[in-house]
Amino acid sequence: xxxxxxxxxxxxxxxxxxxxxxxxxxxxxxxxxxxxxxxxxxxxxxxxxxxxxxxxxxxxxxxxxxxxxxxxxxxxxxxxxxxxxxxxxxxxxxxxxxxxxxxxxxxxxxxxxxxxxxxxxxxxxxxxxxxxxxxxxxxxxxxxxxxxxxxxxxxxxxxxxxxxxxxxxxxxxxxxxxxxxxxxxxxxxxxxxxxxxxxxxxxxxxxxxxxxxxxxxxxxxxxxxxxxxxxxxxxxxxxxxxxxxxxxxxxxxxxxxxxxxxxxxxxxxxxxxxxxxxxxxxxxxxxxxxxxxxxxxxxxxxxxxxxxxxxxxxxxxxxxxxxxxxxxxxxxxxxxxxxxxxxxxxxxxxxxxxxxxxxxxxxxxxxxxxxxxxxxxxxxxxxxxxxxxxxxxxxxxxxxxxxxxxxxxxxxxx
Amino acid sequence: xxxxxxxxxxxxxxxxxxxxxxxxxxxxxxxxxxxxxxxxxxxxxxxxxxxxxxxxxxxxxxxxxxxxxxxxxxxxxxxxxxxxxxxxxxxxxxxxxxxxxxxxxxxxxxxxxxxxxxxxxxxxxxxxxxxxxxxxxxxxxxxxxxxxxxxxxxxxxxxxxxxxxxxxxxxxxxxxxxxxxxxxxxxxxxxxxxxxxxxxxxxxxxxxxxxxxxxxxxxxxxxxxxxxxxxxxxxxxxxxxxxxxxxxxxxxxxxxxxxxxxxxxxxxxxxxxxxxxxxxxxxxxxxxxxxxxxxxxxxxxxxxxxxxxxxxxxxxxxxxxxxxxxxxxxxxxxxxxxxxxxxxxxxxxxxxxxxxxxxxxxxxxxxxxxxxxxxxxxxxxxxxxxxxxxxxxxxxxxxxxxxxxxxxxxxxxx
Numbered sequence: 001x002x003x004x005x006x007x008x009x010x011x012x013x014x015x016x017x018x019x020x021x022x023x024x025x026x027x028x029x030x031x032x033x034x035x036x037x038x039x040x041x042x043x044x045x046x047x048x049x050x051x052x053x054x055x056x057x058x059x060x061x062x063x064x065x066x067x068x069x070x071x072x073x074x075x076x077x078x079x080x081x082x083x084x085x086x087x088x089x090x091x092x093x094x095x096x097x098x099x100x101x102x103x104x105x106x107x108x109x110x111x112x113x114x115x116x117x118x119x120x121x122x123x124x125x126x127x128x129x130x131x132x133x134x135x136x137x138x139x140x141x142x143x144x145x146x147x148x149x150x151x152x153x154x155x156x157x158x159x160x161x162x163x164x165x166x167x168x169x170x171x172x173x174x175x176x177x178x179x180x181x182x183x184x185x186x187x188x189x190x191x192x193x194x195x196x197x198x199x200x201x202x203x204x205x206x207x208x209x210x211x212x213x214x215x216x217x218x219x220x221x222x223x224x225x226x227x228x229x230x231x232x233x234x235x236x237x238x239x240x241x242x243x244x245x246x247x248x249x250x251x252x253x254x255x256x257x258x259x260x261x262x263x264x265x266x267x268x269x270x271x272x273x274x275x276x277x278x279x280x281x282x283x284x285x286x287x288x289x290x291x292x293x294x295x296x297x298x299x300x301x302x303x304x305x306x307x308x309x310x311x312x313x314x315x316x317x318x319x320x321x322x323x324x325x326x327x328x329x330x331x332x333x334x335x336x337x338x339x340x341x342x343x344x345x346x347x348x349x350x351x352x353x354x355x356x357x358x359x360x361x362x363x364x365x366x367x368x369x370x371x372x373x374x375x376x377x378x379x380x381x382x383x384x385x386x387x388x389x390x391x392x393x394x395x396x397x398x399x400x401x402x403x404x405x406x407x408x409x410x411x412x413x414x
Numbered sequence: 415x416x417x418x419x420x421x422x423x424x425x426x427x428x429x430x431x432x433x434x435x436x437x438x439x440x441x442x443x444x445x446x447x448x449x450x451x452x453x454x455x456x457x458x459x460x461x462x463x464x465x466x467x468x469x470x471x472x473x474x475x476x477x478x479x480x481x482x483x484x485x486x487x488x489x490x491x492x493x494x495x496x497x498x499x500x501x502x503x504x505x506x507x508x509x510x511x512x513x514x515x516x517x518x519x520x521x522x523x524x525x526x527x528x529x530x531x532x533x534x535x536x537x538x539x540x541x542x543x544x545x546x547x548x549x550x551x552x553x554x555x556x557x558x559x560x561x562x563x564x565x566x567x568x569x570x571x572x573x574x575x576x577x578x579x580x581x582x583x584x585x586x587x588x589x590x591x592x593x594x595x596x597x598x599x600x601x602x603x604x605x606x607x608x609x610x611x612x613x614x615x616x617x618x619x620x621x622x623x624x625x626x627x628x629x630x631x632x633x634x635x636x637x638x639x640x641x642x643x644x645x646x647x648x649x650x651x652x653x654x655x656x657x658x659x660x661x662x663x664x665x666x667x668x669x670x671x672x673x674x675x676x677x678x679x680x681x682x683x684x685x686x687x688x689x690x691x692x693x694x695x696x697x698x699x700x701x702x703x704x705x706x707x708x709x710x711x712x713x714x715x716x717x718x719x720x721x722x723x724x725x726x727x728x729x730x731x732x733x734x735x736x737x738x739x740x741x742x743x744x745x746x747x748x749x750x751x752x753x754x755x756x757x758x759x760x761x762x763x764x765x766x767x768x769x770x771x772x773x774x775x776x777x778x779x780x781x782x783x784x785x786x787x788x789x790x791x792x793x794x795x796x797x798x799x800x801x802x803x804x805x806x807x808x809x810x811x812x813x814x815x816x817x818x819x820x821x822x823x824x825x826x827x828x
Contacts, residue, residue, distance in 0.1 A: 004682045009624075010624060010637070011624055012440070014450065014637070015439070015444060016437075016441070016635065017436070017628070019433065022455075023429045023430075027430070036427040037427065037456075038427070038457075038736055039426065039454060039455040040452060040455075041436075042451075043451070043452075044624075113604040118422065133604070138683065152627060154802070154804060171578065188522065190525055193527055194525055194526065208424070210425055212425050213566060214431070219429065219430070223424070282700050282701055282703070282704025283692075283699075283700030283701040283716055284697070286696050286697030286701075289696070290718075290809070291809070294773065299696075300723070301718045301719045301720045301728070302716070303716075303728070304690075304704075305715045306709075306710055306714055306715045307710070307713075307714040311765060313757070313758075313759075314717070314728070314757065314758070344721075344724055344728070345727075348600050356704075357707070358707050359708065360575075390568055391707055392705065395705070
């Protein structure tokens with residue numbers, strides 16, 4: 001069953017916002033068994049919207065549109081769809097009641113533009129929006145479905161989960177795709193591919209492999225399309241077993257779990273606590289860990305020590321070490337980790353100190369130089385890294401490297 | 415001059431990664447004066463790639479492809495382009511030297527797959543890659559250009575800046591588009607649209623307006639296409655002046671500056687320092703501020719106080735207040751802000767304490783309840799917010815609301 005995702009809005013074409021909606025929808029549709037043939041972003045232009053939907057319907061059974069449903073003048077999707085499906089807008093009591101209830105809850109008043117949102121195509125199915133004022137629209141023709149959703153991410157996701165998922169399952173006879181992703185760290189794409197060359201050459205034809213590098217991590221995805229889930233799962237699991245023999249030391253997880261989730265689980269299972277002492281990562285590690293629901297069970301807090309006086313005053317780093325070796329040095333980062341462990345009274349602590357850039361580098365200590373330390377019940381370890389020149393990337397890489405070091409220490413400790 | 419951006423890779427179609435490359439390229443091309451007609455993601459499929467490029471060349475002068483250039487088996491773009499342009503791959507000494515130099519710098523060895531990366535289409539222009547091993551490829555035919563770039567974001571950006579930008583300026587006679595974005599906070603999309611209705615109705619035809627809501631902020635974009643920059647700028651500036659009369663109190667910036675950049679500038683200009691005391695935001699505010707190059711000039715650090723004992727031990731919050739009113743309360747968040755200001759020795763401090771969810775809510779204190787406080791030289795203020803049910807959104811909204819409160823306090827103090 002083929003699907004296409006179309007995003008409407010000039011803000012994407014001029015690069016003002018990143019389209020994260022499409023990836024979310026693609027992931028949901030793939031889970032349901034759809035084959036997403038393409039993802040397209042086009043302009044707020046009625047003719048382009050109509051032409052694109054018409055031609056997309058030739059090759060696809062489902063089209064999901066996002067964007068252009070708001071109350072303002074630049075939002076033209078609703079009218080355009082009416083033209084395309086020869087429908088007209090009529091006042092819809094249910095939408096009106098939903099908009100009114102939403103506004104009352106926020107302490108806001110109904111205005112004329114909100115009232116206009118109650119105008120709904122008379123030949124479409126209403127997809128109610130509990131997180132905002134623009135409802136979703138479901139048009140159906142010749143067993144093909146066109147769905148239009150607001151572009152605000154949490155509204156779009158809410159409507160999908162509440163109103164769309166069950167309807168798609170009912171409407172379409174869906175096959176089951178099967179994907180498994182292995183998380184790998186500590187080896188580059190091309191040495192990894194060489195190690196896996198024999199394995200890849202002997203894979204069953206139905207398995208497709210993709211290498212997905214991201215900062216400090218590599219995801220290896222094994223996929224089977226349009227098979228029954230049971231058989232697919234067995235075939236893929238057999239291949240994953242082989243991978244565990246060939247590249248065991250680089251595999252960090254057999255699931256799509258993030259590094260912070262792996263670390264969270266390890267700490268939670270062993271009933272241990274964590275703190276961080278962050279200089280160059282500026283709170284990124286704490287932020288990544290506290291994204292996880294329930295992280296307060298293992299995470300007590302962080303001291304983001306950006307200034308040297310903060311390293312000294314709050315983490316107890318010896319000022320003479322900073323003077324002698326600089327803040328970006330092994331002895332300082334180790335004292336930071338040990339200091340946080342003590343000040344925050346935790347079993348483990350992770351510390352970072354580096355030169356994120358763009359300024360602050362010297363010949364001896366260039367931009368990209370980062371020291372990371374992990375301190376735990378069995379002592380303190382540290383490692384030096386040399387990343388690149390881009391500040392944002394250096395910060396992210398440092399945070400990922402720190403979590404990966406912590407993961408390794410936790411593995412050894414259990 | 416029309417351009418299309420095409421991303422190649424199943425990982426995008428199954429929703430495994432968000433395509434942030436296209437937004438970056440779109441923004442750069444728009445700045446150069448291109449009109450990006452659409453952004454498309456397609457599969458790693460040779461036939462689909464060829465068909466798509468052929469049909470896209472009918473309507474566009476420039477096509478930029480990303481993805482599928484790596485050293486592994488699933489990367490098929492290079493061969494597919496050779497088929498399409500009737501070219502063949504030949505060994506290229508420059509690419510070989512670049513790959514070798516890159517690997518030596520990383521302490522890695524040249525392997526067979528890396529050597530294959532030195533095979534380059536003989537009829538294309540080489541776009542050297544200083545951040546990785548896969549070079550960019552520039553094909554030209556009938557005054558139209560097709561560029562293929564690796565999908566790794568920092569490699570793609572590096573090649574664009576080093577090798578593509580100047581070539582595009584030379585190749586095409588580009589008009590100048592003009593966009594200005596006004597940042598707005600504290601008013602919803604539809605009340606704002608009503609306030610601006612008259613203004614919008616009287617706008618010159620050449621100006622296009624878009625409302626771009628994001629968490630806690632609204633960007634209002636005024637755009638003029640294919641005019642000379644000078645005239646466009648004048649027309650737009652006149653309209654921005656009118657906006658300042660109609661909605662002055664909601665405008666936070668006349669540029670695309672982020673809230674953290676606005677706050678950074680205000681602190682830097684007045685030579686003041688900042689710290690944060692974060693509970694529910696878990697380090698997000700510190701992370702947002704330290705993204706800014708040079709933020710160490712104003713930011714001394716943060717105490718992420720996730721556990722109550724951390725609030726007490728490091729921020730000096732009175733434990734009996736936590737017992738009596740709970741950690742999510744006005745008095746506690748004010749003591750957090752004041753405690754961080756003292757412990758980190760700064761002029762200003764921002765504190766957050768809230769229930770991010772999904773668990774931990776009660777009837778009295780539901781998920782989404784957040785207290786935020788700003789403490790400065792002239793005292794401490796605090797405010798209660800009620801956000802929604804999604805953890806990730808609650809964290810982000812809290813961080814943005816905290817920065818906005820700090821912005822307001824800084825405005826009053828100067």
